[in-house]
Amino acid sequence: MxxxxxxxxxxxxxxxxxxxxxxxxxxxxxxxxxxxxxxxxxxxxxxxxxxxxxxxxxxxxxHHHDGTRVVVPPVYDSSAPQFVRIGDVVIKLAQIKAYELTTVQNEIRNGYESRARHLVIQMKGGRQFNFYNWDGINIDDVMRTLTLFHPVNQKSS
Known part of the structure; x- marks a missing residue:
């Protein structure tokens, strides 16, 4: 593992x-x-x-990087790649294609459509992450962190 x-x-x-x-x-x-x-x-x-x-x-x-998994190296200087940790997920900021806070339906949870406000992060490789406050994650704090460190790819509402 x-x-x-x-x-x-x-x-x-x-x-x-x-x-x-x-x-x-x-x-x-x-x-x-x-x-x-x-x-x-x-x-x-x-x-x-x-x-x-x-x-x-x-x-x-x-772990030696083989191109199929994300490797999270320790950061020793400011020019090193930056990462953000969201719950148990670690994301390399340079791999983020776009992110936004939205209420647009894009996920069904427990058999019910969810129109709750959530954070959507789209990665350059096509993967998409959806985070809700009830996941134990303060999406407003995550959004502030992303806006501070990676303002380029924020979608406008």
Missing amino acids: IGHITALNLGLHEGVLTDFHGHQFKFDLKALPAGTVPTLVQELYFTPTLTAAGLAAISLQQ
Whole structure:
């Protein structure tokens, strides 16, 4: 599986990997490959396992980009690519084609049409993300962040 480091507890020598479905897996920092410095949003391959304490990640390996998955490198300087984290999704700002807050119907949830205000992010590769406030995400905060860091591709209402 592939996950991103979403929490580090250096005092307890453990961290948390979150997969693309939002499942969280604890791991021991000693399980990282030799020479790896753990950073938040770092992407790793791992093998999931169920223990008495819950889900755990074992056999950690660094992910090398193969062109099919998003790799989230740690940012060391201001000229590095910028990313925005929305819930459990990490998006590279340069890959955003357009985004807007809208009430236009484009999704059916639980069998009902939704005309609620939501944030739509269209990616250059054709993928589209829809975020609602009831997803545990403050879409107004996300919109402010996108407007601040990536104003070029905002659709006008």
